[in-house]
Amino acid sequence: MAPMAAAAHLEDFPITRPWPVAWGDMDAFQHVNNVTYFRWFEHVRIAYFEAVGWTAAMAEGGVGPILAQTSCAFRAPLTYPDTVTLGARAVDLGDDRFTMRYRVVSGRLGTIAAEGEGRIISYDYREGRKAPLPPAIRAAIVALEGGAG
């Protein structure tokens, strides 16, 4: 889904989504405000969860993701107008957790504007505690990331 130029920066990211920069995303320094990037990360993170079936599975089984920690490194300032392409991939799969890597590529600049991470914990909302990643979700992640499992 990523446009040609953005795709070159997103080869390792199985899930990508375009997103338009809004004029109102800029702050008084006339660059896109740092807070906006975390809204973008959330958008592509949820797209990833949908792609591996975790949104649907959560509704049925009560085991869903929690965002325990997140970070962003800003590489190049962004301005309106632009369309960014957001990428997400999963790494470091553990029994009850994994790390999501994000990338923001500017269509206007043709470069990486930001990179980030999120630590995702598998959580049993009914029991109120951590829970192993549901096997079907784990298998879907491994397949999506092109690994052997």
Place this chain on the structure above:
Amino acid sequence: MAPMAAAAHLEDFPITRPWPVAWGDMDAFQHVNNVTYFRWFEHVRIAYFEAVGWTAAMAEGGVGPILAQTSCAFRAPLTYPDTVTLGARAVDLGDDRFTMRYRVVSGRLGTIAAEGEGRIISYDYREGRKAPLPPAIRAAIVALEGGAG
């Protein structure tokens, strides 16, 4: 609760709340962005609902408020730093609706920065249709507004 200077502009508003302006509320024109005012209206609107017991009543009875329409007139531009005082009052009580009037007073400027309105509809979430204002809520609104009913 309103500070002295703000209070003079909020005499008819039974519910008031202070709110700090954040630097990040400003946009690339270096004034508080228009969208922010509607977040502030929501804050004082919900404070009003709490004051008349509608938040609690909604949880029990399934009849709650819906925002059908809202507007804002901008009187004076705001900048960081400032603390605004938000006011809310209810007018034009109907069987299943009323209008909420908002006012935003700048502590820094000592003047009215914005005025707004919201059209509130009483809605039965279980039945999926408009419903009369619960009598206890109506009585609490009338008492709060100092009217004879």
Place this chain on the structure above:
Amino acid sequence: MAPMAAAAHLEDFPITRPWPVAWGDMDAFQHVNNVTYFRWFEHVRIAYFEAVGWTAAMAEGGVGPILAQTSCAFRAPLTYPDTVTLGARAVDLGDDRFTMRYRVVSGRLGTIAAEGEGRIISYDYREGRKAPLPPAIRAAIVALEGGAG
């Protein structure tokens, strides 16, 4: 630019823009929060200003738009995922002002989700007062709206 279904609701709107609904646009009532609509209005309003050359003209001549008043009527609740199409048109051209009409059409529902208005004032930022609409901007608006001027 509007998709087929949305286009039927946007025939009178010369400027349209698609916009993706984010999961994070929903509030605790699990509908898109009312504040979000005003961000969308801003996006299509600025697209309109760009289309008639007012953004560029403002940088050169110091006469630009101010949003004096805005409103939104909510017709149907929105949820993630969805893509809305935003429409903007100008009506009631005066010497130093006009009204912008907005429409939000849900791709998922195939219906109008919201309608709004903004009162736009032409303002000389150097002189600090209202100013006549620059003739080139007025002509571009008239042409865009298909009128005889």
Place this chain on the structure above:
Amino acid sequence: MAPMAAAAHLEDFPITRPWPVAWGDMDAFQHVNNVTYFRWFEHVRIAYFEAVGWTAAMAEGGVGPILAQTSCAFRAPLTYPDTVTLGARAVDLGDDRFTMRYRVVSGRLGTIAAEGEGRIISYDYREGRKAPLPPAIRAAIVALEGGAG
């Protein structure tokens, strides 16, 4: 400025600011959305810059702060209503950079709700490159943090 209970969690934080949680800060999971925390960090970060005179100095000298990287670890979910106290402190002062540590303390829960960091770079906006921290700013940071320099 921190209320009594919050103060116990903020002893090492020379700059603190209270901030009210808005109902609209909650997302569809009915907790304060992760993006909101970065807005809060920005608020207390700018309060810190003001306290050490960097906001004023930047206007005069053209050397100001850039946020190069930021992160947040979420300890306890927050809900409306609540008032959080935000804390900021500076650590690891380098020639042209330092790290800002943030803490979010919930008044309602009486516990730490989140902790974060920001990597701040001193930047010469006129020259377009990194620049040493202005000596007066460095001295003010050292004094504020109670160190010997």
